[in-house]
Amino acid sequence: MDNLNINELLKSVFSNKVELDIKEQFDKKIEEYNLSKTKALKFLNIDKDVFEEIINGSAKQPNLIHIVKLAEFLERDINEFISVVLRNQSPENIASIESARKATFVLKHFDMKTLAKEGFFHSNDDIDSMVGKVLDFFGFSSIAEYEEQLEEPLYSRVRKRPFSDKMKDFWVKSAYQTFRNISNPNEYDRERLKDLIPKIKPYTENIKDGLLIVCKALYSIGVTVIFQNYLSTTQVRGATFIVNGKPCIVLTDYLKKYPTIWFTLLHELHHVLFDFQEIERNSFHLSGDSDLFLTEEKADSFAREYFMPEDNFHYIKRFINNPYMVSRFARENEIEVSLVYSFFVWYQQELYGKNYHAAFKEFYPDYINAVEKLNPLKWSDVNIKAASEKIKSVLELN
Amino acid sequence: MEKNKKTKEEQELSAADIERMEILLKSKQKTGRQLTISAETGDLKEINELRELIGRAFENPDEKYNLYYKGIRKLLIDHLPKGEDYKEMREIIYDEKNIFLNLGKRKCDNNGIRKSDGRMTYQPVMNEILDIVVKWVADSQSPFDIYREFYELNERHGYGHEEYDTSVKAVAQAMLNISRGN
Numbered sequence: 001m002d003n004l005n006i007n008e009l010l011k012s013v014f015s016n017k018v019e020l021d022i023k024e025q026f027d028k029k030i031e032e033y034n035l036s037k038t039k040a041l042k043f044l045n046i047d048k049d050v051f052e053e054i055i056n057g058s059a060k061q062p063n064l065i066h067i068v069k070l071a072e073f074l075e076r077d078i079n080e081f082i083s084v085v086l087r088n089q090s091p092e093n094i095a096s097i098e099s100a101r102k103a104t105f106v107l108k109h110f111d112m113k114t115l116a117k118e119g120f121f122h123s124n125d126d127i128d129s130m131v132g133k134v135l136d137f138f139g140f141s142s143i144a145e146y147e148e149q150l151e152e153p154l155y156s157r158v159r160k161r162p163f164s165d166k167m168k169d170f171w172v173k174s175a176y177q178t179f180r181n182i183s184n185p186n187e188y189d190r191e192r193l194k195d196l197i198p199k200i201k202p203y204t205e206n207i208k209d210g211l212l213i214v215c216k217a218l219y220s221i222g223v224t225v226i227f228q229n230y231l232s233t234t235q236v237r238g239a240t241f242i243v244n245g246k247p248c249i250v251l252t253d254y255l256k257k258y259p260t261i262w263f264t265l266l267h268e269l270h271h272v273l274f275d276f277q278e279i280e281r282n283s284f285h286l287s288g289d290s291d292l293f294l295t296e297e298k299a300d301s302f303a304r305e306y307f308m309p310e311d312n313f314h315y316i317k318r319f320i321n322n323p324y325m326v327s328r329f330a331r332e333n334e335i336e337v338s339l340v341y342s343f344f345v346w347y348q349q350e351l352y353g354k355n356y357h358a359a360f361k362e363f364y365p366d367y368i369n370a371v372e373k374l375n376p377l378k379w380s381d382v383n384i385k386a387a388s389e390k391i392k393s394v395l396e397l398n
Numbered sequence: 399m400e401k402n403k404k405t406k407e408e409q410e411l412s413a414a415d416i417e418r419m420e421i422l423l424k425s426k427q428k429t430g431r432q433l434t435i436s437a438e439t440g441d442l443k444e445i446n447e448l449r450e451l452i453g454r455a456f457e458n459p460d461e462k463y464n465l466y467y468k469g470i471r472k473l474l475i476d477h478l479p480k481g482e483d484y485k486e487m488r489e490i491i492y493d494e495k496n497i498f499l500n501l502g503k504r505k506c507d508n509n510g511i512r513k514s515d516g517r518m519t520y521q522p523v524m525n526e527i528l529d530i531v532v533k534w535v536a537d538s539q540s541p542f543d544i545y546r547e548f549y550e551l552n553e554r555h556g557y558g559h560e561e562y563d564t565s566v567k568a569v570a571q572a573m574l575n576i577s578r579g580n
Contacts, residue, residue, distance in 0.1 A: 194420075197424075197425065198424035198425040198429060202429060206431070217433050273417075273418075273421075274417075274418070302418060302422070306425050334429070
């Protein structure tokens, strides 16, 4: 009874394995024990008609106790015995098991309410269409395939803990499946990444094309970067995956701010450079997820040092209310002006506990302009395969 | 005691720390935009590759072709604003460029015909202007700035500027003013 696997069970129902003839087995047993049928059934306390129904498959709802008793009496493995009983069941009964299985699958993996809000499910979807939607979206033909392809590679390694948060789980799987579809053909080269990183900064100034140019450059050295719209309740601003030995980064618009997207990119690149093995062991790393390993602060401080070290903050804080000085300073440091403001706000909070949270909003460009060329995956998209093709065509150099 | 020990550990830099510092140090050097993606082929290029072209001064038809078509012309096409709205602005910028390549010959000297071809100029002349274009792509990419650069280049060489009617002249003047921050 340890591994009663519904998948296996249902598979065996439809396969043509050697049948176990219950009647024949039963007759052998009573002969062995030198019992009459009536006597045997009396010992087992099973009604004769019920027994007949079970062995000829006409029992509408076979009683579990009877099944266990018979399996015991015939000394058969209970799994095997159940599958034989099931095989004799009517197609309607089998179908009802299937649909219970589907319902469990949806309930177990998906936050239906939140996903409906995201436009992924529709409020009037029934279980069948929900399962259909999920399988289409991820590009699988059965629930079993979904579990084999996504559950196992992502969760059956070192960290066994599947998410208690279904939205996060969904997000992780979408990203993972996207990277598998994109399947970056370029060799990952850590040294080239180290050379490229110092060249990224000035592209923050190019709001329209900068992020795209940088993502293309990264793709050409084996680092795939995609953008996904923030998924409600996940609290994830970015993530690093290692897929087929190559680093893959997801950026999201959590916080909806242009500087945050660049900050996150550098944060994730730091993980790629310095936490590669750790992430590879775990398959992925989510940034902003506080209960994971303690490399977050290092990655944050790297990204901060990269764009605006503390000295620069002390210089600019005197002029922060003079937009001309700030823009000159930003240009001098080859960063977009909103990065100066956003780091100013962060340092004020960190060093002096002052909250400038809502200040300087007028200097933040619309981040949508920066990310739309990356063809972000939308949750109402029909499937990941098509979305991945679109992303790939953007990232690939001719 | 415990505290001292920790401080000492903190002071010792790991290999990763050193690597991290090297990257950050490199990032502090002003690099300008060194990556550019061709609008036609989608190729990613490092601007340094273009700079390499500049060093060569000898006259060579292949080099000259590359300098003009892959360098000057393409970078301007890729980085100037596109579309009908910016056509006049582009024309004014190209005019300044052409005056320089043609060593000062203007269209307005011969009723709209220059009687000279910028693609046939000397290679060092092409190099000089490509240097300016590459620097501009790396630094500002503002159309006003490249106009000012070309304008001042012609001034330095004692060349004139194209003579326009009043409305075009006003646009040209405005571009200069914007770039100079007046």
